[in-house]
Amino acid sequence: xxxxxxxxxxxxxxxxxxxxxxxxxxxxxxxxxxxxxxxxxxxxxxxxxxxxxxxxxxxxxxxxxxxxxxxxxxxxxxxxxxxxxxxxxxxxxxxxxxxxxxxxxxxxxxxxxxxxxxxxxxxxxxxxxxxxxxxxxxxxxxxxxxxxxxxxxxxxxxxxxxxxxxxxxxxxxxxxxxxxxxxxxxxxxxxxxxxxxxxxxxxxxxxxxxxxxxx
Amino acid sequence: xxxxxxxxxxxxxxxxxxxxxxxxxxxxxxxxxxxxxxxxxxxxxxxxxxxxxxxxxxxxxxxxxxxxxxxxxxxxxxxxxxxxxxxxxxxxxxxxxxxxxxxxxxxxxxxxxxxxxxxxxxxxxxxxxxxxxxxxxxxxxxxxxxxxxxxxxxxxxxxxxxxxxxxxxxxxxxxxxxxxxxxxxxxxxxxxxxxxxxxxxxxxxxxxxxxxxxxxxxxxxxxxxxxxxxxxxxxxxxxxxxxxxxxxxxxxxxxxxxxxxxxxxxxxxxxxxxxxxxxxxxxxxxxxxxxxxxxxxxxxxxxxxxxxxxxxxxxxxxxxxx
Amino acid sequence: xxxxxxxxxxxxxxxxxxxxxxxxxxxxxxxxxxxxxxxxxxxxxxxxxxxxxxxxxxxxxxxxxxxxxxxxxxxxxxxxxxxxxxxxxxxxxxxxxxxxxxxxxxxxxxxxxxxxxxxxxxxxxxxxxxxxxxxxxxxxxxxxxxxxxxxxxxxxxxxxxxxxxxxxxxxxxxxxxxxxxxxxxxxxxxxxxxxxxxxxxxxxxxxxxxxxxxxxxxxxxxxxxxxxxxxxxxxxxxxxxxxxxxxxxxxxxxxxxxxxxxxxxxxxxxxxxxxxxxxxxxxxxxxxxxxxxxxxxxxxxxxxxxxxxxxxxxxxxxxxxxxx
Numbered sequence: 001x002x003x004x005x006x007x008x009x010x011x012x013x014x015x016x017x018x019x020x021x022x023x024x025x026x027x028x029x030x031x032x033x034x035x036x037x038x039x040x041x042x043x044x045x046x047x048x049x050x051x052x053x054x055x056x057x058x059x060x061x062x063x064x065x066x067x068x069x070x071x072x073x074x075x076x077x078x079x080x081x082x083x084x085x086x087x088x089x090x091x092x093x094x095x096x097x098x099x100x101x102x103x104x105x106x107x108x109x110x111x112x113x114x115x116x117x118x119x120x121x122x123x124x125x126x127x128x129x130x131x132x133x134x135x136x137x138x139x140x141x142x143x144x145x146x147x148x149x150x151x152x153x154x155x156x157x158x159x160x161x162x163x164x165x166x167x168x169x170x171x172x173x174x175x176x177x178x179x180x181x182x183x184x185x186x187x188x189x190x191x192x193x194x195x196x197x198x199x200x201x202x203x204x205x206x207x208x209x210x211x212x213x214x215x
Numbered sequence: 216x217x218x219x220x221x222x223x224x225x226x227x228x229x230x231x232x233x234x235x236x237x238x239x240x241x242x243x244x245x246x247x248x249x250x251x252x253x254x255x256x257x258x259x260x261x262x263x264x265x266x267x268x269x270x271x272x273x274x275x276x277x278x279x280x281x282x283x284x285x286x287x288x289x290x291x292x293x294x295x296x297x298x299x300x301x302x303x304x305x306x307x308x309x310x311x312x313x314x315x316x317x318x319x320x321x322x323x324x325x326x327x328x329x330x331x332x333x334x335x336x337x338x339x340x341x342x343x344x345x346x347x348x349x350x351x352x353x354x355x356x357x358x359x360x361x362x363x364x365x366x367x368x369x370x371x372x373x374x375x376x377x378x379x380x381x382x383x384x385x386x387x388x389x390x391x392x393x394x395x396x397x398x399x400x401x402x403x404x405x406x407x408x409x410x411x412x413x414x415x416x417x418x419x420x421x422x423x424x425x426x427x428x429x430x431x432x433x434x435x436x437x438x439x440x441x442x443x444x445x446x447x448x449x450x451x452x453x454x455x456x457x458x459x460x461x462x463x464x465x466x467x468x469x470x471x472x473x474x475x476x477x478x479x480x481x482x483x484x485x486x487x488x489x490x491x492x493x494x495x496x497x498x499x500x501x502x503x504x505x506x507x508x509x510x511x512x513x514x515x516x517x518x519x520x521x522x523x524x525x526x527x528x529x530x531x532x533x534x535x536x537x
Numbered sequence: 538x539x540x541x542x543x544x545x546x547x548x549x550x551x552x553x554x555x556x557x558x559x560x561x562x563x564x565x566x567x568x569x570x571x572x573x574x575x576x577x578x579x580x581x582x583x584x585x586x587x588x589x590x591x592x593x594x595x596x597x598x599x600x601x602x603x604x605x606x607x608x609x610x611x612x613x614x615x616x617x618x619x620x621x622x623x624x625x626x627x628x629x630x631x632x633x634x635x636x637x638x639x640x641x642x643x644x645x646x647x648x649x650x651x652x653x654x655x656x657x658x659x660x661x662x663x664x665x666x667x668x669x670x671x672x673x674x675x676x677x678x679x680x681x682x683x684x685x686x687x688x689x690x691x692x693x694x695x696x697x698x699x700x701x702x703x704x705x706x707x708x709x710x711x712x713x714x715x716x717x718x719x720x721x722x723x724x725x726x727x728x729x730x731x732x733x734x735x736x737x738x739x740x741x742x743x744x745x746x747x748x749x750x751x752x753x754x755x756x757x758x759x760x761x762x763x764x765x766x767x768x769x770x771x772x773x774x775x776x777x778x779x780x781x782x783x784x785x786x787x788x789x790x791x792x793x794x795x796x797x798x799x800x801x802x803x804x805x806x807x808x809x810x811x812x813x814x815x816x817x818x819x820x821x822x823x824x825x826x827x828x829x830x831x832x833x834x835x836x837x838x839x840x841x842x843x844x845x846x847x848x849x850x851x852x853x854x855x856x857x858x859x860x861x
Contacts, residue, residue: 052747076753088608089743091798100741100752144748151752328699330828331711332581336570349697351637352712360576424692 001028003063003155003186004049010057011044011210018044020210022058026203028154029184031177033197036207042190043084043159045207049188050081050157063154079155080148084163086140090133094124094143097132101150118146122172137164142172149176156180158189162196174200260534263486263506265477268315268513271523274400278302278393287387288339288357289314290329290348291367293518294383298343300397300519301380301389308337311348313512329353335360341386343367370517372438373402379517401521413532415445415507416470416500419457420489422482427492428457429464435515436474443528445472462494470500471536476511507531547802550795554809561813562586565820585713588721588777589819589833590812593784595725595770597811598732600785601804602763602770605739609669610793610848613786614771617672618679620780622653623772624705625683625690630776631700632693638717643724643773650772653679654764665746665757707832708779710819717777728769731762732804739763739800781818781834783841784811790848 004026011019018041026032026049034042047053049060051067060067062078070078080101089097098115119125122142132140141164148156162170170193177187177200191197197204206213273296280302288309289295295314298307304318311324323334331353334342339362344354346369358364365386370379377398384394417430417440430436430447431454437447448468449458458464475489483489486506495501507528513520566582567573596614603612614620626649630642657679661671687705694700699712738759741749750756771785788811789803796802818836825831 050751052751072750072755073753076751081751083747086744086748088745088748091793092740092743096740096799097744100744103737103741103752103754148752325829327697332569332577333828335577335581336574347697349695350699350712351697352699352714355714356580359580424688426692 001064002026002061003028003030004188005061006049006058007060008058009045009048009055009060011041011048011053012056018210019048019055022210022212024205024212026155026186026188028186029181030186030202031181031200032186032188032203032205033201034188034190034205034207035192035194035197040207041210042207044210045205045212046157046159046188046190047081047083050079051075052081052083076151076153078153079157080151080153081157082144082148082159082161084159086144091131093129093131094119094135095128097143098124098146098150101147115146115150118149121176122146123168138166138169141165142169145173145176149180153185155186155188158187160190160192162191162193170196262504262535263508264531264535265508266510266513266524266527266531268510268520271513271520271527273519274300274397274522276300276393276396276400278389278396280304281306281387281389283388285341285387286337286339288323288334288337288342288362290324290334291343291345291383292347292369293516294343294345294367295320296516296519297380297383297397298387301384301387301393303387303389306387308339309334313516314518331356338362341365343383343386345369371433371435373442373517373521376401376517376521401517401519403522413445413471413536414448414451414469415440415472415474415532416448416465416468416498417474418460418479418489420475420479420483422479422484422488427460427483429454429460429468430457431455435517439514439521439525439528440474442525443532445528445532460492460494462497465494466497468498470498471505472532473498473500473506475506475508476514477508478511480506480508505535546795550792550806551809554806554813557817558590558809558813561816561820565589565816565823568820568824580715581713584715584718585710585819586816587718588713589710589816591718591721591725592774592778592781593812593815594808595721595728595774595811596781596784596815597788597807598729598804599767599770600811601789601800601807602732602739602767603785604789605742605800606760606763607667607669607672608743608745609672610790611669611673611786611845611852613783614767615680615780615782615784616786616845617676618653618657618683619650619676619767619771620775620782621680621683621687623647623650623775624780625649625653625686626772627776628687628690628694628700628705631698632690637698637700637712638714638720638777640720640723643720643776646776647724647768647772649683650775651765651768653683654768658764703832705775705779706834708781708834708837709830709832710778710822711830713778721773721777724769724773728766729808731766731769735759735762735766736801736804740798743798779832779834781815781837783837783845784815786848787837787841787844788814790844 002025006022006024009019009022022045034045036042044053048055062070095115098119119128122145124139124142124146127135127139132143135143141161145161161173165173180187278301283306285306286308287298287303287306289298289307290311292313295307295310295316299316304316307316307318307320309321309323310316312322321333321337323330327347328350334353335356339357342357342362342364344364345367348354354364367382368375368378370376380398381391381394384391417434417436419428419430429449431449431452433456437450440447448470452468480489486504489506490496490501513524565586566578569582599614603614603617604610623646626646627642630645631637635642635645657672657675658667660675661668684706688702691702738754741752741754742756742759746756788807792803792806792810796806819833821836822831822833
């Protein structure tokens with residue numbers, strides 16, 4: 001089953017072509033890493049696939065259906081997205097921020113891991129009551145990862161999630177990704193860590209000036 | 216040469232005293248606190264002239280004191296004074312800021328707005344109001360508290376004074392005869408003759424809002440000016456009510472004297488500010504700084520001090536233009 | 538700063554507000570001429586107290602909504618131009634002869650305020666992202682413009698009516714009547730209802746438009762409704778009592794320090810505290826120079842402007858201009 005497919009995808013903003021003629025597929029239960037130099041269009045491609053940006057041309061399907069047919073909350077059930085930075089929410093405690101991942105996607109809660117479990121999986125058990133502003137960059141990133149993991153969506157899009165994580169954090173993330181893949185979910189990650197990508201990813205997409213090379 | 220001077224001075228003094236005795240009741244006393252108009256001393260006269268309320272005597276009539284048990288709140292302009300003169304002085308429980316009464320009575324307005332709580336707490340049975348009384352919430356509250364609200368007609372000419380006085384008399388239970396007597400006293404000196412017939416312009420000034428107006432017919436001031444023997448230049452030019460004060464308008468009007476209210480003058484920065492308004496300095500009045508300043512509350516109140524005001528104006532017009 | 542407020546803190550806050558409410562309510566009903574005349578208390582002071590509580594609650598809740606939707610602690614009704622626009626609508630209506638303390642005039646105020654808010658937001662927003670600084674500056678400009686309209690319209694209103702420029706610009710509860718209360722009540726109730734309906738969706742908005750949208754929150758719709766609620770909570774009140782400034786800024790900010798950021802708690806707390814604050818301000822306005830009344834907006838501004846500056850300073854220091 002295909003989790004995500006893009007056909008002839010095209011994005012042009014402010015007079016610059018960011019993504020051009022991209023055709024690709026993400027099978028269910030696989031990990032796709034998108035790599036490339038800065039400005040190569042990695043984030044743009046990710047955002048397009050996640051439905052965060054509207055393409056200027058081409059078609060994107062998610063779980064077999066065109067992206068445009070999804071309502072916001074249906075979309076949130078099918079896919080999770082985490083951008084490069086998420087400022088804000090500084091006054092809220094970790095457990096509450098993570099909990100937001102569950103609000104709109106009201107799948108049956110029984111099959112979903114509770115907040116504490118996810119927090120533990122990301123090493124946040126001691127920080128559940130702390131407000132975000134007191135956390136380090138890495139801890140904050142892990143909080144947001146827990147949040148979108150709580151959405152338990154079949155497809156997860158991550159934009160450089162490892163950027164502010166230390167080694168331990170990356171390991172925890174790695175475990176979570178493996179676990180998700182084992183359950184048949186798909187993950188698409190933009191990363192600079194080609195070593196990890198080579199080890200862990202099923203596909204590596206290389207972006208260069210908006211054009212894709214598959215591997 | 217000495218003798219000529221004495222004759223002139225004596226003639227002026229005679230002329231003056233005949234004016235004075237024509238208009239004042241024998242029992243009243245004028246206390247001129249105003250400093251710049253000399254009496255029998257010297258012929259010099261300095262402009263500008265300010266007419267304070269206190270220097271104007273209150274017209275008096277001999278009417279019986281009323282014995283009814285009313286509680287009167289006099290909020291129509293000048294109505295407190297009139298009620299007082301009609302013998303209802305001890306029924307007054309409150310007044311507005313434009314009246315001064317013989318007995319101490321609380322003033323419930325400020326900037327012509329009624330303090331609702333204060334007014335209602337006085338528990339009046341009768342409230343005298345006119346078009347200028349506000350806010351409406353206050354009047355509603357007074358009505359709701361059981362007081363009878365009586366609307367007193369506004370006065371813009373000396374002839375209307377009759378209506379106003381009889382309306383007030385009616386409201387407070389004074390007799391029609393008392394009303395007539397008082398009306399007569401208030402309108403008695405409309406016969407002041409003045410050979411000079413000075414051209415007077417009434418200016419309405421509100422500095423902060425940049426509102427400058429020239430008065431014409433039916434402003435009320437025109438009636439006063441004419442009663443004092445002058446010519447209201449705005450009325451002469453046919454303006455109805457107030458028109459904007461433009462250089463063309465004021466120069467065409469060609470006034471010899473300007474009549475303004477005290478607060479209004481202050482709001483434009485005094486005489487100097489007034490002279491800076493367009494066209495004013497070019498008029499004969501402006502060139503010679505001939506400005507008469509009257510306290511706001513007495514100028515258009517058409518009340519008990521109006522006769523004294525008219526005679527004072529006549530005095531000023533006569534003296535100042537010779 | 539602790540996170541979830543402890544039960545003790547909640548008791549202190551709500552208890553404190555309730556006590557203040559009782560004290561201030563009693564004082565404002567008793568203070569004045571002929572202190573215990575029942576007619577004065579019922580006809581004059583009771584509607585005045587009721588109006589201060591309602592208006593204060595509306596302003597504070599509007600502040601909560603604005604701060605949530607624009608992720609900026611400086612967003613408040615009087616600062617982004619909603620209040621002044623409401624006054625402009627009211628003075629235009631009054632100049633056209635619409636009676637004061639009427640549902641119609643309140644509606645006109647709401648219309649113009651809605652326009653003003655839409656204008657400011659349109660100027661400051663691009664691709665769904667609102668620049669906080671542009672929002673605040675736009676609000677200042679709109680406020681000046683709106684107050685100029687009030688200045689122009691006021692001379693066309695009967696002078697005896699007592700609605701001078703100062704009445705609109707600085708606020709006054711001196712002319713409060715039960716009909717004034719009834720004129721604003723329907724708008725306030727609808728505004729509160731909308732706010733309550735959306736309160737739980739407000740917290741995730743703090744993550745920014747993208748992240749919140751990605752989690753399934755319809756940010757555009759929530760924002761739209763929240764702004765409608767803001768207009769309904771503020772503008773009709775302004776048509777009855779004029780502009781009362783800084784309440785929507787100070788109350789949510791102060792409460793956030795004590796009971797945390799969660800809007801489902803902040804909203805009701807702000808409503809209560811806002812009402813009490815304005816009632817207190819009105820009492821001060823009546824008492825401090827008695828028997829002369831100073832405008833209630835002067836009291837709130839004297840207290841509120843320093844808070845605004847403090848907040849601004851903190852923002853500059855943290856370099857945390859939160860925009861999304």
